[in-house]
Amino acid sequence: MQKKKKNSNERVLITGNEALAEAAMRAGCRFYAGYPITPQNELTAYMAKNMPKRGGTFIQAESELAAINMVLGASAAGARAMTSSSSPGISLKQEGISYMAGCQLPAVIANIQRGGPGLGSIDPSQGDYFQAVKGGGHGDYRIIVLAPMSVQEMHDLTIEAFLLADRYRVPVMILADGRLGQMMEPISLHRGAPPPVPAKTWALTGADGRKPNCIRSLLVNEGELEKHNYKLQKCYGAISRREQRHELALARDCDLLVAAWGTCARIAKGAVLKARARGLKAGLFRPVTLWPFPSAPLASALRRARAALVVEMNCGQMLEDVRIASGGNAKIFFSGYPGGRVPSETDILKAICRTAAEIRRR
Amino acid sequence: MKNKRQVIYARPASLIRRPMHYCEGCGHSLVHKLMAEVMDELRIRQKTIGVAPVGCAVFAYYYLKCDISEAPHGRTPAVATGIKRTRPESIVFSYQGDGDLAAIGMAETIHTANRGENITVIFMNNTVYGMTGGQMAPTTLPGQQTPTCPSGREPQTMGAPIRVCELLNTLERPYHIERVALDSVQGILRTKKALTTAFRAQMEGKGYSFVEILSPCPTYFRLSPRESMLYVKNTLSRRFPPRIFRKEGVVLNA
Amino acid sequence: MPARYQIRVIRNFCKGCELCVGICPRKAIVLSVKVNKSGVHFPEPNGNPCIGCGQCAVICPEAAIEIFMVSDAKKEKKQ
Numbered sequence: 001m002q003k004k005k006k007n008s009n010e011r012v013l014i015t016g017n018e019a020l021a022e023a024a025m026r027a028g029c030r031f032y033a034g035y036p037i038t039p040q041n042e043l044t045a046y047m048a049k050n051m052p053k054r055g056g057t058f059i060q061a062e063s064e065l066a067a068i069n070m071v072l073g074a075s076a077a078g079a080r081a082m083t084s085s086s087s088p089g090i091s092l093k094q095e096g097i098s099y100m101a102g103c104q105l106p107a108v109i110a111n112i113q114r115g116g117p118g119l120g121s122i123d124p125s126q127g128d129y130f131q132a133v134k135g136g137g138h139g140d141y142r143i144i145v146l147a148p149m150s151v152q153e154m155h156d157l158t159i160e161a162f163l164l165a166d167r168y169r170v171p172v173m174i175l176a177d178g179r180l181g182q183m184m185e186p187i188s189l190h191r192g193a194p195p196p197v198p199a200k201t202w203a204l205t206g207a208d209g210r211k212p213n214c215i216r217s218l219l220v221n222e223g224e225l226e227k228h229n230y231k232l233q234k235c236y237g238a239i240s241r242r243e244q245r246h247e248l249a250l251a252r253d254c255d256l257l258v259a260a261w262g263t264c265a266r267i268a269k270g271a272v273l274k275a276r277a278r279g280l281k282a283g284l285f286r287p288v289t290l291w292p293f294p295s296a297p298l299a300s301a302l303r304r305a306r307a308a309l310v311v312e313m314n315c316g317q318m319l320e321d322v323r324i325a326s327g328g329n330a331k332i333f334f335s336g337y338p339g340g341r342v343p344s345e346t347d348i349l350k351a352i353c354r355t356a357a358e359i360r361r362r
Numbered sequence: 363m364k365n366k367r368q369v370i371y372a373r374p375a376s377l378i379r380r381p382m383h384y385c386e387g388c389g390h391s392l393v394h395k396l397m398a399e400v401m402d403e404l405r406i407r408q409k410t411i412g413v414a415p416v417g418c419a420v421f422a423y424y425y426l427k428c429d430i431s432e433a434p435h436g437r438t439p440a441v442a443t444g445i446k447r448t449r450p451e452s453i454v455f456s457y458q459g460d461g462d463l464a465a466i467g468m469a470e471t472i473h474t475a476n477r478g479e480n481i482t483v484i485f486m487n488n489t490v491y492g493m494t495g496g497q498m499a500p501t502t503l504p505g506q507q508t509p510t511c512p513s514g515r516e517p518q519t520m521g522a523p524i525r526v527c528e529l530l531n532t533l534e535r536p537y538h539i540e541r542v543a544l545d546s547v548q549g550i551l552r553t554k555k556a557l558t559t560a561f562r563a564q565m566e567g568k569g570y571s572f573v574e575i576l577s578p579c580p581t582y583f584r585l586s587p588r589e590s591m592l593y594v595k596n597t598l599s600r601r602f603p604p605r606i607f608r609k610e611g612v613v614l615n616a
Numbered sequence: 617m618p619a620r621y622q623i624r625v626i627r628n629f630c631k632g633c634e635l636c637v638g639i640c641p642r643k644a645i646v647l648s649v650k651v652n653k654s655g656v657h658f659p660e661p662n663g664n665p666c667i668g669c670g671q672c673a674v675i676c677p678e679a680a681i682e683i684f685m686v687s688d689a690k691k692e693k694k695q
Contacts, residue, residue, distance in 0.1 A: 031448060057447040061440065062473035069437035069470075073444020076431045077411065081444070095434050103432065204429040204445060206452050208408035214423045215431040370621065370683040371673040382678060386631035391677035398679075547639060547671045587633035
């Protein structure tokens with residue numbers, strides 16, 4: 001972490017990966033287990049160096065599987081715990097995440113996405129939207145998914161993540177990418193106390209003066225698992241009602257709504273401004289929570305704009321959720337950049353112009 | 363006439379008072395009983411946190427009166443590591459069968475031992491995968507028939523049985539490594555002694571303890587409970603010799 | 617008054633494995649003609665003097681056998 005100047009605002013010049021790690025510790029995280037994988041190694045290294053200094057535990061686990069399960073254990077014992085990885089490693093963690101969802105264990109998992117599928121590439125991508133939002137692991141569960149678009153958000157959303165994880169007893173994912181992870185920007189570090197930790201009467205702390213606690217997701221007696229699933233769904237309903245976050249820019253008087261998340265949203269913002277300068281009435285919709293997906297505000301914005309251009313670093317994943325939200329009220333176009341390609345502002349501007357022309361033709 | 367009745371042996375308090383689902387003559391029931399006795403005698407029930415495996419003993423939390431967590435298959439020692447590092451004052455055990463410990467969880471087994479985590483790992487070795495129907499395990503003997511080696515285990519294509527104590531004994535960090543056998547009253551008492559040594563070592567912060575327990579599975583041995591114990595004594599103990607491999611951090615030769 | 621030992625069997629926990637019957641050095645345990653809730657013949661003392669060696673309790677996988685020392689030879693408690 002390079003500091004330009006230490007001052008009362010705690011402004012630092014820092015990489016996204018490190019900003020995320022620092023935020024986790026400031027949020028009260030005292031357990032990190034991880035495994036080296038590009039492009040998030042700076043996060044692991046930062047934790048290795050700083051966790052012990054804050055009285056926490058750092059473990060380089062023998063595998064991604066071991067890491068998520070160590071987090072499961074630490075969370076079961078009442079700790080604020082996290083792990084991080086990148087796409088193929090997150091695939092390995094899916095079983096653990098499903099178990100944690102079933103057991104209602106809070107934790108934070110950071111996915112610094114890279115190109116896929118398979119071993120793919122080490123360049124940034126947004127290919128894991130489906131994995132993060134539509135399940136990833138087995139069973140009927142949801143995790144909260146937050147999509148930062150700047151190093152400041154890598155920091156701020158991580159503080160939020162621990163708060164949300166404990167509030168609802170769910171795993172929370174920070175879905176970033178290699179560009180956000182490795183770029184450096186000046187940010188303000190979180191100041192003040194970590195978000196308060198609720199009483200964890202369910203945690204495994206030793207059955208002293210109480211009945212033993214049991215952390216489990218196996219419910220084989222008749223009707224038990226069904227009942228448990230409805231309980232989880234009720235929790236997810238509450239999250240959907242209360243925790244959706246999104247950003248709208250220039251969307252009121254808008255003929256073409258550009259919908260993007262994360263790094264793409266950041267680049268698209270610039271393209272939208274340039275399009276406006278050329279007289280095209282473009283606007284931007286950016287979900288900050290990918291789950292719960294802010295469908296209602298998107299739907300109203302689409303009813304006004306009547307056309308949307310979804311821009312993603314993949315072959316069309318959030319695209320499907322945009323289509324669902326539009327309910328047929330808008331024409332949906334797509335510009336995709338899979339396989340580790342990061343679009344430039346010009347790329348997106350060209351796509352906006354092409355789409356605008358296409359709309360006029362129809 | 364006064365009727366004085368003195369208890370010589372009572373069901374341990376740390377064993378929840380309900381029938382256990384295990385088959386008759388199963389090693390799990392015996393070891394649950396022994397663990398409960400040890401928790402009572404060492405007075406550690408209130409600070410013990412266990413991790414149950416995927417396998418017949420997945421329901422260990424129905425019987426042992428301490429905090430317990432489930433774990434995904436094979437990840438038991440990793441979950442135990444997370445718990446122990448978070449609550450170092452707790453007594454943490456990882457209780458596993460053949461598949462959990464020596465197949466899918468082999469990496470976790472080795473690396474938890476290698477890091478020398480101050481936990482106790484209990485390995486129930488009955489040479490089969492009981493819960494799923496008696497399939498071949500990493501410890502199945504050559505020639506032994508199971509649904510996944512119906513003609514008998516052939517080492518050339520299926521590998522030979524793994525001796526986990528010997529494997530872990532090559533690592534520097536473990537403190538106590540012992541193999542015992544549920545093959546007789548003496549074997550059961552030795553098992554209890556091994557468990558006591560292991561939990562004591564953890565209480566004293568000495569490091570990683572590992573107890574492998576050769577265990578009867580009458581259902582898949584297709585023998586009576588009594589014959590199963592004899593099979594453990596006469597056949598299994600020949601392939602997996604019961605002895606102390608590592609004591610107080612020192613390797614003991616055969 | 618000579619001390620006597622007694623076993624007490626928690627009938628409904630018994631699975632009929634017969635390990636206790638086989639191990640008793642004084643053949644003081646036999647399977648009852650009665651059955652428990654699971655239809656299993658559970659062990660019971662047969663009147664041969666129990667020496668309180670404890671092996672039945674040790675070998676019982678279900679922790680279904682408890683052992684007492686009684687100083688009154690006349691009274692006998694059944695479970």
